[in-house]
Amino acid sequence: MLTLCLVTLTFSFLTPPLQAADTLRKYKALNFPGDSESFITFRPDMSPFSEDFSFCGWLRKDGSSASWPILLSYGGNELRMQDDGGHSCIYGVCTRLASKFTVSLGRWFHYCATWGSGSRMFREYLEGEMIASRATTEGRYLQPGLFFTLGNWGEGGLESLQLEGQLFNFNFVAREFSREEVEERAGEMCELGEEEVYRLSWMDILGAQRNGTVSEVDTECLKREEVVSRMDGARRRVEQEEVKLDRVRKQLDNILEGVERDTRKILGTEEGQNISTQVELSSNLNKKRRELTRLTSLLNQVAEILQGGEKRDLSSEDGGTSYSERDRAASKWDILYSNSYFNKEFTRQHSDQLRSSWDKVCDKLVGVTITRELIELMKSLDSN
């Protein structure tokens, strides 16, 4: 099981982050090669922008071969911006801003146009700086349902109106940005900001049908965002692996618990019994063992006594010698102290009686241990 887990860990680190391509697409720029066949034109829903709008994004000029290089054309001159400021139009009225478009070729710059039906002011900004501002006709709103074209004019395909350069992160928002909001957006090209409502977004533009060889290209942002996104992905996976490792750790704990339980069973102790109980049990066992040793030794002594017929008092170590010493002091002649003989004349009859009783006694004594009780018994028998 552990081996399997480790294999899983190794391989999940090698798999590329999912969804990364999708979330990173918005960091792509569009390259317009500078021919009249290459442009984008479509008819998005522009009705949300009829009363207020802002149109901002990044532009990079790579050439200047066209007479009227169009960045954006909506309904011809309903809205028109050129990358050189040559014709800047709103609601069919155009002006020249060429003197303001001084950014050199190959350099990204921020362009923003704002308009509101309340202010009726059309304002244009370069790099966050307002370069032009003019009032529009009263009662005029942005007309919906017209062709929205990037990199050419009208419905596209016109000579001398093509764009040569790149566009990045151009969005239509249904709001008239303040000067500060424009400044903010002009700050950092790679910071795309929050999504907004009623927006014709860069993703929509990237998704629109293209003519010619307009292509998606990488920006520095994509490279940077790619790194950030990959780091995020890696961090997420590390977190996932930590969760997995935690699970493995818990499984190991369970296994160890099981081993402990089994060990207890093998030792014959119930779960829950603590160590002091076991010490107590073992000390009881030692007591019993000692007792058994003592009993065994006693039994051995008993067995010796039974086998050897040794005269030995078990309750007293020196008790065994006292009788023999006393016996030695006495003699068989002590019998003459008995009533039958003492202070009487010793007759033949006495002699026979004594002999026969001795013989009888001696016969009976063969194989019997002479004890005090026996002597006393014999004495009393003799005295009768």
Ligand SMILES: *[C@@H]1O[C@H](CO)[C@@H](O)[C@H](O)[C@H]1NC(C)=O
């Ligand atoms: C643009 O592409 C569309 C679809 O392929 C085509 O119908 C149209 O004629 C093209 N426009 C020009 C001006 O080439």
Ligand SMILES: *[C@@H]1O[C@H](CO)[C@@H](O)[C@H](O)[C@H]1NC(C)=O
């Ligand atoms: C352990 O067991 C003894 C006797 O069963 C009990 O008196 C003692 O409270 C127990 N100690 C713990 C820590 O469970």
